[in-house]
Amino acid sequence: MDLENQKRVKDLTEEYGAENVVVLLGASEGEASGLAAETVTNGDPTYAGPLAGVSLGLVVYHVCEEEVKAEFDPDVYEEQVSMMEMVLDVDEIAGEMQAIREQYTQY
Amino acid sequence: MSILDGKKVIVIGDRDGIPGPAISLCAESAGAEVIFSATECFV
Amino acid sequence: MKNSVMMGAGYILVHTPDLVVHYGTTQTSERIVNPGSEYLKQIKTSLRTYDRVRSYYPNQTYIGNITPFDLAKIDGPWQNLTCPVDDRYGPFGEIMPQDEFYLLIQAVDEFELVFLEKGFVETTKTKLAGDPIISSYILSRIRDGIESERVNNMVESGEAEGLYMDDRLVGAVKKAHAFDPNLSAHVMVENLVSKASSTLALLYAVRNAGIDRREVEYTIDCSEEACGDMNQRGGGNFAKATAEIAELSRSTGCDIRGFCAAPSHAVIVAAGLVKAGIFKTVAVTAGGSTAKLGMNGKDHVKKGLPILEDVLGGFAVIISANDGINPEINTDSIGWHAVGTGSAPQNVISSLATDPLDKLGLKVTDIDYYSPEMQNPDITKPAGAGDVPAANLKMIGALAVKRGDIDRRELPAFVAKHGLPGFAPTQGHIPSGVPVMGHAREGMLRGEINRVMIIGKGSLFLGRMTNLFDGVSFIMEPNSGAEEAPAVSSEEIRRIIARSLRDFASGLLKAGENDE
Numbered sequence: 001m002d003l004e005n006q007k008r009v010k011d012l013t014e015e016y017g018a019e020n021v022v023v024l025l026g027a028s029e030g031e032a033s034g035l036a037a038e039t040v041t042n043g044d045p046t047y048a049g050p051l052a053g054v055s056l057g058l059v060v061y062h063v064c065e066e067e068v069k070a071e072f073d074p075d076v077y078e079e080q081v082s083m084m085e086m087v088l089d090v091d092e093i094a095g096e097m098q099a100i101r102e103q104y105t106q107y
Numbered sequence: 108m109s110i111l112d113g114k115k116v117i118v119i120g121d122r123d124g125i126p127g128p129a130i131s132l133c134a135e136s137a138g139a140e141v142i143f144s145a146t147e148c149f150v
Numbered sequence: 151m152k153n154s155v156m157m158g159a160g161y162i163l164v165h166t167p168d169l170v171v172h173y174g175t176t177q178t179s180e181r182i183v184n185p186g187s188e189y190l191k192q193i194k195t196s197l198r199t200y201d202r203v204r205s206y207y208p209n210q211t212y213i214g215n216i217t218p219f220d221l222a223k224i225d226g227p228w229q230n231l232t233c234p235v236d237d238r239y240g241p242f243g244e245i246m247p248q249d250e251f252y253l254l255i256q257a258v259d260e261f262e263l264v265f266l267e268k269g270f271v272e273t274t275k276t277k278l279a280g281d282p283i284i285s286s287y288i289l290s291r292i293r294d295g296i297e298s299e300r301v302n303n304m305v306e307s308g309e310a311e312g313l314y315m316d317d318r319l320v321g322a323v324k325k326a327h328a329f330d331p332n333l334s335a336h337v338m339v340e341n342l343v344s345k346a347s348s349t350l351a352l353l354y355a356v357r358n359a360g361i362d363r364r365e366v367e368y369t370i371d372c373s374e375e376a377c378g379d380m381n382q383r384g385g386g387n388f389a390k391a392t393a394e395i396a397e398l399s400r401s402t403g404c405d406i407r408g409f410c411a412a413p414s415h416a417v418i419v420a421a422g423l424v425k426a427g428i429f430k431t432v433a434v435t436a437g438g439s440t441a442k443l444g445m446n447g448k449d450h451v452k453k454g455l456p457i458l459e460d461v462l463g464g465f466a467v468i469i470s471a472n473d474g475i476n477p478e479i480n481t482d483s484i485g486w487h488a489v490g491t492g493s494a495p496q497n498v499i500s501s502l503a504t505d506p507l508d509k510l511g512l513k514v515t516d517i518d519y520y521s522p523e524m525q526n527p528d529i530t531k532p533a534g535a536g537d538v539p540a541a542n543l544k545m546i547g548a549l550a551v552k553r554g555d556i557d558r559r560e561l562p563a564f565v566a567k568h569g570l571p572g573f574a575p576t577q578g579h580i581p582s583g584v585p586v587m588g589h590a591r592e593g594m595l596r597g598e599i600n601r602v603m604i605i606g607k608g609s610l611f612l613g614r615m616t617n618l619f620d621g622v623s624f625i626m627e628p629n630s631g632a633e634e635a636p637a638v639s640s641e642e643i644r645r646i647i648a649r650s651l652r653d654f655a656s657g658l659l660k661a662g663e664n665d666e
Contacts, residue, residue, distance in 0.1 A: 001119065003179075005145050009117055012142055021142075022114045024134055026125030028541060032149075032534030036119055046448060048183055059110065063130045071111050073136035080129040083496040086548035086561065087541060088124065122609050123541055126493035128617060146493075146617070148609040149446070149535035150410075150525050150576050 001039045006049035009040055013056050019107050023060040024068065025097075030089060033062050034096035041104035057106030062097050064090045112138035120146040154424035155476035155629060157361060157431075157468040159588035160354025161212050162243035163461040163575065164251045164347055165204075166443060167197040168314040170460050173339060174444035189448050194317075196447070198456045200247050205236035208526045208573035209461065213240030217589055218570040226571070227528045229455060242588045243354040245461070250278040252313050252321055254346045257291040258395050263338055265304065266313070266321040268295030283353045287397055311335040330380040340440050343462065344375045345392055348437030351464035352396045355433060359468035366468070367429040369393040369403030370420055372412035373436040374578045392435060401433070409613075410523065410582040412436070413465070414606025414622045417584070420469040421479035421624070431470040438462030438577050445576060446533035458529045463580035467587055477594040477626050483509040485605070485623035493619055499549045502605050502623045510625075512601075514550035517568065517625070521586035522546075522605040524574045542605070543569035582606045587626065594628040602626045 001009075013021050023040045027033040035045060037060045044051040061068045063081055116139040120127030127146040134141050171177055171193055180187055203209060207228040210216045215235045224231070238244050246254070253274055256264040275292060278284055304310035304322040313321035323342065326333035348371060356363055371389035378385030389403030406416045413436060420432040439462070447457040469479065485506035491497050504514060522542035530538055547564040550556045556564055574581030583604040593599035607621040 002145070002147050005119060005147065008143050008145070009119075012115070012117060016115045016142065020115050021117060022111060022139065023117045023119065024130050026118070026120035026127065026130050026146075027534070028121050028124030029534065029536040032121070032124075032536075035534055040117075047187075048180070048448075059114075061110065063125050063133060068110055068133075068137070071109060071137040072133040076132050076136040079496070080132050080492075080494040081125055083494075083499075083545070083548045083552060084125055086551065086558070087495075087544040120493075122607075122619065123535060123538055125495065126498075126619060127611075128493040129495070144617070146609070146611050146619070148612060149533055150523065150530060150538060150578070150581070 001036050001044065001049065001051075003049040006039065006044060006051040009056070010050050010054060013058065018056055018058055021058055023058050025060065025062045027062065027093070028088060030092035030096040033093045034100055037097055037100040038104065041100060055104070057104060059105055059107050060097070060101065062093050064088060065094050065097060109138070114139045115142045116140065117142060118144035120144070122146055122148045123150070151425055152472040153478035153480055154421040154469050155472050155478050156587060156591050156626065157470045157476055158355055158359030159468070159591065160243050160351040160358060160464070160466040161214065161585065161588055162347065162350045162354060162464040163209055163212055163245045164248065164438065165200050165245060165461050166248050166251065167460055168248060168316065169343070169440050169462070170197065170444040170447070170457060172312065172314060173336070173440035174447065174459070175441045176444050176447050180448070189451055192451050193447070193457065196451045196457045198460055201236070203461060204238060204245055205232045207231060207233045208528065209245055210235050210240065211573040212463070212585060213244060214242035214588060215240040218573055218586065219593075221573055222571050227531070229458060229528050242358065243351060244281070244283070246281070246350065249274045249315055250281065251346065253278050253292050254288070254350065255313070255342050256293065257288045258346045258349055259342055261326060263324045263326055264321065264342065265301060265310070265324070266295045267298045267301050267319070270315070270320040271295035283350070283357065285353070285397065288395065309335070311339050327379065332378055332380050332383050341375050341377045343440050344373050344437035345388060345395070346437065347462050347464035348373060348388065348392045348435045348466070349395045351437070351466040352392055352433060352435045355435065355466035355468050356396065356398070359470070361431065361468060361470070363397050364400050365431045366393070366398040366401045366433045368420070368423060368432040369398060369401045370416045370432065370434045371403070371405045371436060372407070372416035372434060372579060374407070374409065374412070374439055389435070393433070398433065408620055409608030409610055410579045411606035411608030411620045411622055412579050413582055413584040414604060414624065417467065417469065417479065417604070418481070418484055418622060418624055421481050424469050424471055425481055431468065433466060433468055435466035436579055437464045438580065442577050446529060449533040453532045455532055458526070459576055461575050463575045463577040465580060465584055467584070472629070474631055475629055477591050477628055478630065480625040480627050483507075483625065487619060487621040489618065495545055496549060496552065498619065498621065499545045502607070502621045503546050503603065504549060504553065506623060506625065514546065514553070514555045515564070515568070517601045517603045518599050519570055519586065519590070519602045520546055520568055520605065521570065521583050521590070521602060523583065523607060524570070524572045524581045524585045525576050526572045526574060529576050537572065539569060539572040540565060590626050594626070597628070600628065
C-alpha cells in the first residue's frame with residue numbers, strides 16, 4: 001500500500017479508535033486485496049511504510065464482498081460498481097479477504 | 108449487526124479495480140461516514 | 151475536412167540496469183527506509199543482461215520485430231522464454247545498451263552538466279557511431295572525457311550524481327544551480343534521460359515516416375517529467391529542446407502533460423492542428439522515466455524473478471496532412487472522460503469506448519482491436535496489479551454485455567478477439583495506448599486491420615490536485631482514399647440559387663401562359 005495512505009490509515013485510526021473504523025478496498029485482484037487487507041490488520045508485509053510492524057486489526061472488506069454489498073443502496077452499487085463483478089474474480093478476492101479477517105481482524 | 112452503518116470508513120480504491128470515489132458513494136449509501144478516500148495506481 | 155494521417159512511428163528501449171539501482175524510486179526509497187534490507191542486497195544479482203533483455207518477447211514486440219498479433223499466440227509469462235529474434239534493431243527503433251546511452255545523455259546536454267570518464271568515452275564512442283540513426287551532429291556533441299579522479303570528486307563532493315557501468319563510476323551529472331531543488335543533480339539526470347530517450351525515438355519516427363526533418367513544424371512532448379527552475383517548476387519545454395537535437399530546424403512546439411493519458415491527448419491535439427491546417431506536420435514524442443525503473447522490483451525479487459523494469463521506453467509518431475495512403479486519426483469522434491463523468495468504471499468505459507462509437511453509429515464489436523494500457527503482464531501480475539490490458543478489455547466487454555451488444559457467455563471470446571497482449575514497459579505514459587499505433591499502421595497498410603481504438607488513461611489524483619481520473623480515446627482507420635468534393639464558394643452558391651429562381655419563375659410564366 002502507498003506509504004502516504006498507510007500514514008493516513010494509522011493517523012485516522014488513532015484519532016477515531018480502531019473499533020470505529022472500517023476499511024473498504026477496491027483492488028483489482030485477490031493477492032493485492034490480501035496484501036492491502038494484511039497491511040491494515042497485521043501490518044505492512046513489505047516493511048516499507050508507517051504500518052510496518054503495526055497491527056491495527058481493523059475490520060476490512062473488499063467493496064464486492066457479499067457482506068458489505070448487502071448494506072449498500074442497490075441502485076448506488078449497480079451504478080458505481082456492478083459492472084466490475086464481470087471483470088474481477090470476486091470469489092478469489094473474497095477468499096483472500098476472509099482468510100486475512102479470520103487471522104488478523106480484532107473487531 | 109451492521110458492518111458499515113455509523114462507522115468511520117477509510118477507502119483505498121484502485122485505478123484498475125474500483126476507484127475510491129465510487130466506493131465512497133457505496134459506503135455513504137450504507138450510512139457510513141467516509142473519513143478518507145484514496146485511489147492507488149500500480150502502474 | 152480530411153482527417154490527419156499517421157505517417158510513421160519510432161519506438162525505442164534503453165537497457166539501464168545501473169539507473170534501476172541508483173535512480174528508481176523504489177530503490178532510492180528503500181535505501182532511506184530500510185538501508186540494510188534483503189532486497190537491496192539482492193538487486194545486483196536480480197538484474198538481467200543486455201542479451202537477455204534483447205531476447206525478451208515483449209521488447210522485440212515493442213521495437214517491431216514481432217507483432218502483438220503473433221505475441222498473442224505465445225503463452226506467457228515470457229520471462230522464461232527466449233525470443234528467436236534478439237536483434238538490437240527493429241523496424242520501429244532499437245534497444246540501446248546503457249553505455250551508449252550515457253553518451254547520448256551527454257550529447258543532449260546544453261549546459262556542460264554531464265561529464266564522462268576519458269577511457270569510457272574512447273571505447274564507447276565508436277560503438278555509438280555504429281548506430282545508423284545517430285547523426286554526425288549528435289556525435290560531434292560528445293566531448294572528450296575527463297580523468298576518473300575528477301569524476302569521483304564531483305560525485306563525492308555531492309555536486310553531482312553518478313553514472314555507473316556495473317557499479318563502476320564512469321560519469322557524473324552536475325547540479326545546475328547551487329540550491330534550487332528543481333535543478334538538482336537528481337532532477338537533471340531525470341530530465342536529461344527523458345530528453346535523450348525522446349530524441350532517439352523522434353529520430354526513428356522521422357526516418358520511418360520518410361519525411362525530411364524540415365517538414366516537422368510542431369513538436370509535442372508528452373512525457374511525465376517537468377523542467378524548469380524554482381520560479382517555474384514545470385515551465386518546459388522538452389519538445390523544443392528535443393526537436394533542436396533532432397535537427398527539426400523549422401519546428402516549434404510545447405509540452406502536454408496528463409499523466410499516462412498525455413500521449414493520447416497529444417496525438418488528438420496533433421491531429422487537430424494538422425486537420426485545421428495550422429501546421430502541416432506535427433511530431434508527438436516522449437522519453438522514458440528513471441523514477442519508474444524497478445518500480446515493482448521488490449515483488450519481482452520476492453517471487454524469484456529478475457527485475458523486469460530494467461528498460462527506459464520512448465516513443466514518437468508523426469502526424470501529417472492526409473496523403474491518401476496512411477491510416478487516418480478519426481477526429482469526428484473522440485472519447486473523453488469529463489469532469490462530471492465520475493469514477494464508476496462503467497461511466498469511465500462508456501465515456502472512453504462506447505460514447506465515441508455511438509456517435510459514429512458503430513457497435514463495440516466494430517473495433518478490431520482496442521489498445522488501452524499495454525503494460526506487460528509479466529511485470530504487473532507478480533506485483534498484484536493483474537493483467538491490465540486484459541482487465542480493460544474485460545471492462546469494455548462487460549459494458550458491451552450491459553448494452554446488449556454481446557451475450558455474457560461471449561465475454562471471454564470478446565476479450566481474446568479484440569484485445570492484444572501487453573508488451574510495453576511500465577513507464578507510465580509509454581504503455582498508454584500508443585504502443586499499438588505502429589503495429590496498427592502496418593496492419594492497416596497491409597489491409598488486415600480496419601479499426602483500432604487507442605485509449606489513454608491517467609491517474610491525475612497522484613498529483614494531489616484533484617481526485618479525478620482522466621482519459622481520452624481516438625480511432626485509427628485505414629485511409630478512406632476518397633477525394634473530397636471541390637469546395638463550393640458562396641459566389642457559386644448565389645449563382646446556383648439565382649439560376650434556379652430564374653428557371654422557377656420562367657416555369658411559372660410558361661404555366662400561366664398555358665392556362666390562359
